[in-house]
Amino acid sequence: MSIEALKSEVARQFGTPAVVIDLDVVERNIARVQALCDAAGIANRPHIKTHKSPVIAGMQREAGARGITCQKLGEAEIMAEGGQEDILIAYNLLGEEKMGRLGKLLSQVTVTVAADNPVVVAGLPHAAAIAGRDLEVVVECDTGRKRAGVETVAEAVALATDIASRPGLSFAGFMLYPPEDATVETQAFLDKATAGIREFGLEPRIVSTGGTPNLRNLGKMRNVTEHRAGTSVFNDRMMLAAGVAGLEDCALTVYATVVSRAGPERGILDSGSKTLTSDTGGGLDGHGLILEHPQARIARFAEEHGFLDLSACNDRPNIGDVVRIVPNHVCVVVNMVDRLVTVRGDRIVGELPVAARGRLI
C-alpha cells in the first residue's frame, strides 16, 4: 500500500482526526534509547507520560528497561495493572486520598516516590503503614530549571535525613532533571549533596537524570544510576527543533482532513485545540508540521478547527485531502485520545488503547 492509500484507508476505517503511531519507528526509538543507556552503563527507566500505554511500557521493559517512571499516581495504578512491577512516581504526592492509593499500590509493586519538601515527606509514612512495607523516597533536586526540586545542597541533605528518620520511609537517592547545558553544575550539586548525606551515614542508591534531550549527555556525569526519558518513544516537533530527532524518528502523526478552503490563502483542518492542543512546544511557530505541505502554517485554532495560513505555500491542499501532522508536543496530544491507530510503514495494524489517558489524579 502506498502512503496515500494508507491515509485513505485510515480515514475510511477510523475517521479523522486520527492519532497514528508507526510501530516500526516506536521499536527503533525504544531500541536506540536502550542502547544509549547500555553504552553509558546506566539503567533505563522510561517515562510513560508520553504513551500512557501498558503495552508500550511492556515493549520498553522487554527491550531492557529496569522499570518505568510515572508522573501521577493514576498512571502508576494503570501501569501496575498492566504488569509493571518497578515504578518511580516522580512527583510530590500529598493528602489523604493520595496516601490511601499509594499505600495500596505499594502493597502490590515496588514503588519509589519523589519529594522536594518536608510537608510531603511527613505524609508519606501513612502510605507505608497501609502497605506494611517501606517506601523508597528520592529527593528531587533542581539544578537550574526552576521546576520542582530543592534548590540548595543544604535542603537536599536536610530532606534526605528527614526521610531516613521517618518510620516506613527509606532514603533512596536523588532525582535530577539537569538543564541540558548544566551538566557540570549538576555534577557539583550531586557531589556536594552526596558528601553531605554521607556525614549522616546515607548513600544514594539511585541517582536519576531525565529528559529526552539529555540522552546526548548520558555518560557525562559520574555516579548517575538511571535515566528517565519520555518523549523519545514517539518524538515530536519540539525534539526536531532541539535537534535530537529527525523526521524519520517521529513515530506519531495526526491524520487530519482539509474540510474547508474558505479563501485562496486559507484552509481549515478538522483538528483543533481539542486534538493537537494549544501547546506551543516552548514557543514554536505554528501548531504543528504538515508533512505534505511543510510551508503551510497551522496559524491558530478553534476547538475543532485548525486554521491554515497557506500564503507561503505553492502546492496548496484541496478540500478532502488527508494530511499528516507532526504535533508540537506529542505527550499532550496522546492524552487527548482513548486509542491510537497503529501502523507499520504503509500497513494498518490496529488500535492501541491509551489506558492511562486523563489519569491526572
Next chain:
Amino acid sequence: MSIEALKSEVARQFGTPAVVIDLDVVERNIARVQALCDAAGIANRPHIKTHKSPVIAGMQREAGARGITCQKLGEAEIMAEGGQEDILIAYNLLGEEKMGRLGKLLSQVTVTVAADNPVVVAGLPHAAAIAGRDLEVVVECDTGRKRAGVETVAEAVALATDIASRPGLSFAGFMLYPPEDATVETQAFLDKATAGIREFGLEPRIVSTGGTPNLRNLGKMRNVTEHRAGTSVFNDRMMLAAGVAGLEDCALTVYATVVSRAGPERGILDSGSKTLTSDTGGGLDGHGLILEHPQARIARFAEEHGFLDLSACNDRPNIGDVVRIVPNHVCVVVNMVDRLVTVRGDRIVGELPVAARGRLI
C-alpha cells in the same frame, strides 16, 4: 459546610486536581440564556461542546431550548443516545466514514448540518440515502471572523441552490457567527443572501447566530431564528475578560493542591497543561485565575505542574493548600476529564460523566 471544608472534602473524596461545577450556578446560567432568547423572540440552541454532557443538555432542553448544537458527529451520537432529538452539527462533514455515521444518526433523530463548500455538499446525499430521509443543510457564512464559512453573498447563494438541487438534501437556511462588533455588516450580508436565494424560490427557515458574547446582541439583527451559545453554561476567564460574566457566573473551577514551594516567590500546583490546557483564552496573561490568591500568576506549565509566580502576592499559599482556579477557557478543560465533580454552594452532590469527552471524530 464552609468553602474551606468543601475544598478539603472534595480533595479527600475525589483527589486533586478535580474539575468541579456548581449546579446552582449552572441552572442560573441556563435560565439566563433562555430568558435572553425568549425576550428576543428567537429559539435557543445551546452548543454542547462546553459541557459534553447529555444530562446538562437535558437541563437546557427542559429550560426551553429548541434543540442543541454539536461540533463533531461523535458528540451528536452521544447526545442522541442521551435523548436529544433535534441536533445541529455546525461543521463540514466529509468522507465515507462520516457519511455512514451521519446517515445512521439521521435515521434516528432530526439532524441539520452546516456546509461552506461544494465538495462537502456533494458528499451529503450519501448520508441522506442511507437514512432514507432528507437531510437539512445550512450554509455557513463568514462575516468577518475568518473561520469557516463562505465569504461572499454570491458563494452563499450558489451553495444554497447547489444544496436545493441535490437529491436528499433540503436547503435549511444560513448559519452565522457574527463578530461581536459586526452586527450591521452581518445583517447586510444576510439580507443580500436572502434576497439572492429568493430569486431561486428558496427561503431561509433557519437563520442561526452564535457565541456567548453575542448574547448581548440578541434582538439587534432582524430575521434571526435561533442562537447557539456554548460557554455561557459554565463561563470562564475569557468571558470575565470580555465583560459578559462575573465571578458569580463562573460555574466551573479546578480544585488544585499546592505541592511544592520550591522558592519564596515560587509555588507548584498539581495541575498543568494536561488539566488546565495551554489555551491562552485569546491572549490572557497567565493560565487561570486563582480565587484564593488572585495576585498569584500561573506563569507556565509542565504537563502535570502549574508553576506559580508569587512575587506580586502578599498572602502566599502553603504546601497542602487546596485552591480553586477559574480556567482561561472552560470548554477545553472539561474535555480533559471523564467526570465533573458536582456541588451546590458548599455541599457535594456527586459526579457527572463528560460522556462526549474526546469525541473529536
